[in-house]
Amino acid sequence: MAHAGGTVRPRPASTQRSLAGASGSSPRRKVLVVAPAWVGDMVMAHSLVPGLVKEGAEVDFLAPAATASLATRMPGVAAVHRIETEHGRLGLAVRRAAAASLKPLGFEQAIVLPSSFKSALTPALAGIPRRSGFLGEWRFGLLNDRRVLDKERLPRMVDRFGALADVAPATPRLRVDVEAQRLLLARHNLATSQPVVALCPGADYGASKRWPVEHFGKLARRCADAGAEVWVFGSVKDAPAAAAIAAASSAIDLAGRTSLLDAVDLLAAASAVVCNDSGLMHVAAALDVPLVALYGSTSPTFTPPLSQRTEIVERQLDCRPCFQRECPLGHLACLRDIPAAPVFDALQRLGAFAAAPGSARTTTPE
Numbered sequence: 001m002a003h004a005g006g007t008v009r010p011r012p013a014s015t016q017r018s019l020a021g022a023s024g025s026s027p028r029r030k031v032l033v034v035a036p037a038w039v040g041d042m043v044m045a046h047s048l049v050p051g052l053v054k055e056g057a058e059v060d061f062l063a064p065a066a067t068a069s070l071a072t073r074m075p076g077v078a079a080v081h082r083i084e085t086e087h088g089r090l091g092l093a094v095r096r097a098a099a100a101s102l103k104p105l106g107f108e109q110a111i112v113l114p115s116s117f118k119s120a121l122t123p124a125l126a127g128i129p130r131r132s133g134f135l136g137e138w139r140f141g142l143l144n145d146r147r148v149l150d151k152e153r154l155p156r157m158v159d160r161f162g163a164l165a166d167v168a169p170a171t172p173r174l175r176v177d178v179e180a181q182r183l184l185l186a187r188h189n190l191a192t193s194q195p196v197v198a199l200c201p202g203a204d205y206g207a208s209k210r211w212p213v214e215h216f217g218k219l220a221r222r223c224a225d226a227g228a229e230v231w232v233f234g235s236v237k238d239a240p241a242a243a244a245i246a247a248a249s250s251a252i253d254l255a256g257r258t259s260l261l262d263a264v265d266l267l268a269a270a271s272a273v274v275c276n277d278s279g280l281m282h283v284a285a286a287l288d289v290p291l292v293a294l295y296g297s298t299s300p301t302f303t304p305p306l307s308q309r310t311e312i313v314e315r316q317l318d319c320r321p322c323f324q325r326e327c328p329l330g331h332l333a334c335l336r337d338i339p340a341a342p343v344f345d346a347l348q349r350l351g352a353f354a355a356a357p358g359s360a361r362t363t364t365p366e
Helices: 014-023 039-054 065-071 092-105 117-125 157-165 178-187 213-225 236-247 260-267 279-286 340-349
Strands: 005-008 030-034 058-064 077-083 109-112 130-134 145-147 196-200 229-232 272-276 291-294 310-313
Touching: 030 039, 030 117, 039 058, 039 065, 039 157, 039 279, 058 065, 058 092, 065 077, 065 260, 077 092, 092 117, 109 117, 109 157, 117 130, 130 157, 178 260, 196 213, 196 279, 213 229, 213 236, 213 340, 229 236, 260 279, 272 279, 272 340, 279 291, 291 340, 310 340
Parallel strands: 030 058, 030 109, 058 077, 109 130, 130 145, 196 229, 196 272, 272 291, 291 310
Antiparallel strands: 005 077
């Protein structure tokens, strides 16, 4: 895909090898999943892959550059096609080029997960015979397997994704690159000889999803006092918050120093992770790392972390969930009034300080 980006074929996983053996010489139905641009939504997109693979489908992903790398770590995904469009832009020429590259690959169905017009455009231009998606944003003519979203019947995002694929949603999972993990630990001089607590203070959606930085700093100090190493993750945009946390404690600041896949491999090496409702929260859940998730303006009803080893910390207020990017009342009480103590207690209940990680996590959780 010279103009649209590129195609990456993930290294074979056990699920892919067993599927090939089960299908014999019969050609498999080829399905293209048009994936989301948000990291958390992208992780949850894996929920439909196991069901499709079980039915004998070969599943490819079409994804924007911001999230395409995650699909290369998803068990069951055969290939990832990256499309280089700017966020929020139509990018018609790029989408035409992507469609031209996809057309000869013989996809029988495209499952369009985002609700935007532009997301449905590429599979339509590629002439994929069956194009499934929920109605919305003037894309009636681009979809021919049109679904009406019943939010009460499908309360969670993974339920909606599964419904589009006509499969029961599975728990999203991500693989760890063992060698990359080893090199990252060495490059950043990170030790796993004692418990490691990873802090993720960012949330791209807005300030109404971010636990105050001063609370993260207090938590970092308490974790260090309990004998844990503290690593702080985030993008370049999160660098000021991460620097403030590191300045208030002995935490190691990794914000802006890791790629998305680097973060996957390093989070897998932690004893526990503390996140806002963010993309890295879903990454940690997909790695099955013990997780404390903080919710402010949003609700775990729609996008919960899909892991059994999770504690959710939230305040029950009449004004939440409001789902606003900024607190409309100006007080952010839903997060500001959560002190460090209950988050630390949740880490203790998850066993974050009971033992050192020992060897870093290297396998995909079952």
